[in-house]
Amino acid sequence: MEEKKCRNRMRSGRGAIFLETALVMPIYLVLLCMCIDIPRILMIKQRLDGAQRLVSEIRARNEGTLTVDTAFLQKTFFDDGAGNGVKITIKPYNDKGSIMNSALNTIQDWLKDFLGKFLTGVLEFLVNIISGGSLEPYFLNVFNKDVFYSGEVTANAPTLLPAIAYNAFAGDDLPPSDFGTGYACYMPSCNSCKYTGETFISKMCDWIHRVFG
Amino acid sequence: MMRALGKTCLKRISSDRGVAFYYTAFITFFILSILTVIFDVSAVSRKKIQAQNAADAAALEMAVWQCRGMNIVQNINSEIYQTDTVICVIYGIAGGMTIIAKGLEASVFLAPIGVIVEQAAAALARVGYLVHNLVVDVFLKNLRLVYVNGTMVMGYIAANNVASANGADQIIPPIPSPGGGGGGDIFSKILEFIVNAINKLTSGFVAIGIPTSTDVILKIPVEEGDAKSMPINIKDPEGAGGIAYRVLITTLLLNASLADISTKLVYVDKPYRSKEGVEMKMPPMIWGVWKKNDVSYISKYFLGGDDSSYMNPPVLAYAVGQAQGGNVTMTSAYDHEFRPTHYGVGADAFLISVDNLRFKEDMEKGGIKIHFNIREYFDKFLLH
Numbered sequence: 158m159e160e161k162k163c164r165n166r167m168r169s170g171r172g173a174i175f176l177e178t179a180l181v182m183p184i185y186l187v188l189l190c191m192c193i194d195i196p197r198i199l200m201i202k203q204r205l206d207g208a209q210r211l212v213s214e215i216r217a218r219n220e221g222t223l224t225v226d227t228a229f230l231q232k233t234f235f236d237d238g239a240g241n242g243v244k245i246t247i248k249p250y251n252d253k254g255s256i257m258n259s260a261l262n263t264i265q266d267w268l269k270d271f272l273g274k275f276l277t278g279v280l281e282f283l284v285n286i287i288s289g290g291s292l293e294p295y296f297l298n299v300f301n302k303d304v305f306y307s308g309e310v311t312a313n314a315p316t317l318l319p320a321i322a323y324n325a326f327a328g329d330d331l332p333p334s335d336f337g338t339g340y341a342c343y344m345p346s347c348n349s350c351k352y353t354g355e356t357f358i359s360k361m362c363d364w365i366h367r368v369f370g
Numbered sequence: 371m372m373r374a375l376g377k378t379c380l381k382r383i384s385s386d387r388g389v390a391f392y393y394t395a396f397i398t399f400f401i402l403s404i405l406t407v408i409f410d411v412s413a414v415s416r417k418k419i420q421a422q423n424a425a426d427a428a429a430l431e432m433a434v435w436q437c438r439g440m441n442i443v444q445n446i447n448s449e450i451y452q453t454d455t456v457i458c459v460i461y462g463i464a465g466g467m468t469i470i471a472k473g474l475e476a477s478v479f480l481a482p483i484g485v486i487v488e489q490a491a492a493a494l495a496r497v498g499y500l501v502h503n504l505v506v507d508v509f510l511k512n513l514r515l516v517y518v519n520g521t522m523v524m525g526y527i528a529a530n531n532v533a534s535a536n537g538a539d540q541i542i543p544p545i546p547s548p549g550g551g552g553g554g555d556i557f558s559k560i561l562e563f564i565v566n567a568i569n570k571l572t573s574g575f576v577a578i579g580i581p582t583s584t585d586v587i588l589k590i591p592v593e594e595g596d597a598k599s600m601p602i603n604i605k606d607p608e609g610a611g612g613i614a615y616r617v618l619i620t621t622l623l624l625n626a627s628l629a630d631i632s633t634k635l636v637y638v639d640k641p642y643r644s645k646e647g648v649e650m651k652m653p654p655m656i657w658g659v660w661k662k663n664d665v666s667y668i669s670k671y672f673l674g675g676d677d678s679s680y681m682n683p684p685v686l687a688y689a690v691g692q693a694q695g696g697n698v699t700m701t702s703a704y705d706h707e708f709r710p711t712h713y714g715v716g717a718d719a720f721l722i723s724v725d726n727l728r729f730k731e732d733m734e735k736g737g738i739k740i741h742f743n744i745r746e747y748f749d750k751f752l753l754h
Contacts, residue, residue, distance in 0.1 A: 178390060181390050188398060206420070210423055295445070303528060343536050344426075345434050347430065350716070351437070353441065359449055362455075
């Protein structure tokens with residue numbers, strides 16, 4: 158008797174729409190969440206691009222020192238409705254030397270391997286003395302200061318779906334709810350072009366001027 | 371059997387049951403397509419931001435190198451001047467000692483002391499001469515030459531370097547290696563070596579820099595010998611300082627022990643100088659980079675239709691950098707802390723707007739006039 162009733166129910170069209178809606182509703186909800194989350198994540202990543210540029214540029218103009226903090230970046234880039242709940246983190250710096258800088262370091266490393274640390278130091282000291290103190294300020298330091306300062310910022314943003322669903326959008330080695338840009342912005346060391354040392358004679362002249370006016 | 375199947379199919383189609391699944395499939399596909407387009411458009415605009423960062427960094431790095439070159443040349447000039455001034459003081463002391471020695475030598479009893487003093491004066495002058503030779507002639511002048519002629523090359527390399535660090539794509543793609551390493555004949559080995567060498571040389575070539583003036587293509591525009599240079603009075607050799615210097619050297623030449631180097635004791639340096647008295651503006655350089663772009667087929671359809679020429683348009687970006695400032699006669703207490711004020715105000719690197727560029731659009735040679743509409747090219751290729 159009960160079995161017959163059940164079969165009739167299944168054959169009947171009554172309630173089918175309710176059942177089908179219930180079945181497809183999760184898909185619609187997931188799509189709805191994605192429609193909100195994905196553009197928001199993309200927007201966050203675009204703003205992170207701007208924040209990264211700012212970080213690297215400030216560092217480039219201040220010999221690698223970042224003169225602003227995360228609160229400033231947060232206020233500048235995420236102080237609106239779309240940035241609500243976003244928490245940004247500045248990743249550890251990964252500065253790079255230019256190819257000339259690396260070449261010089263490679264030569265110095267090779268010399269250290271070949272002659273030993275002590276002898277290389279003695280050699281550099283002697284050449285610096287013979288050159289009147291011009292080797293360091295006018296050659297070694299010029300290339301050593303040609304550095305590209307990095308800026309990399311990530312954001313922790315709440316999402317409607319579990320954040321792990323968007324892992325494809327997150328950068329490498331980040332926790333699931335953090336979003337990165339996947340690259341670091343590099344800016345050249347702008348103030349380094351003004352850097353100068355002085356030869357021994359120049360230092361001596363400076364000292365005489367200071368003492369005797 | 372076939373009739374029963376047809377009947378079932380007809381019944382399914384005419385029935386409303388399961389229609390929600392068809393709608394859902396269609397709507398899901400539509401929404402995912404829209405999301406794909408949004409994702410691709412965002413990716414393209416982010417690539418544009420990254421390419422812009424790369425172009426800006428390249429332009430800035432080149433300007434930094436130009437500033438560095440100019441500032442160092444200026445500093446080295448100053449160092450040479452300071453060193454030679456100190457050496458002139460040494461020569462002065464030696465000259466004074468020589469005059470005293472000559473006086474002593476005139477007397478019968480003190481003549482031996484006079485000879486010793488004269489030799490001591492000669493030794494002192496030789497030390498000064500040696501310091502000048504080593505520090506000024508061997509190191510400082512050659513270093514200055516390196517920066518005058520090498521700055522642009524180093525700037526090109528470093529600008530490409532920083533553009534590459536910012537993710538700019540290669541302009542010259544690597545040539546596929548011919549392979550066959552190991553068991554190949556000598557010809558294929560040489561070919562492989564050449565191909566690998568070319569790939570290595572061009573692998574970092576990611577940014578193109580175009581100077582807006584021919585002055586800065588090979589060397590920084592600091593001119594040699596635009597100030598007659600002498601120690602003591604570098605700007606005015608005919609003035610009181612210059613005359614004093616000559617008198618000094620003349621007294622020193624009385625010393626017989628210095629006869630072998632007498633002609634070398636007078637030095638007139640021809641310095642390379644950035645312009646004095648006027649704020650210097652280097653000709654700006656335009657830097658261009660590109661990034662590969664790959665959007666999905668759906669986006670290609672929405673964004674570019676089915677026209678194959680719209681497939682994967684590359685993302686281009688350009689930036690203009692310029693070295694500004696640099697004044698050897700002006701000092702400022704507000705200049706960089708690394709920079710002693712007596713070196714003058716150093717040049718600074720800036721990114722400038724393309725509107726600040728002044729192009730030479732007409733060129734005339736041998737009665738033939740050529741018109742370049744550079745702005746039009748800018749609008750066509752770079753501002754898209």
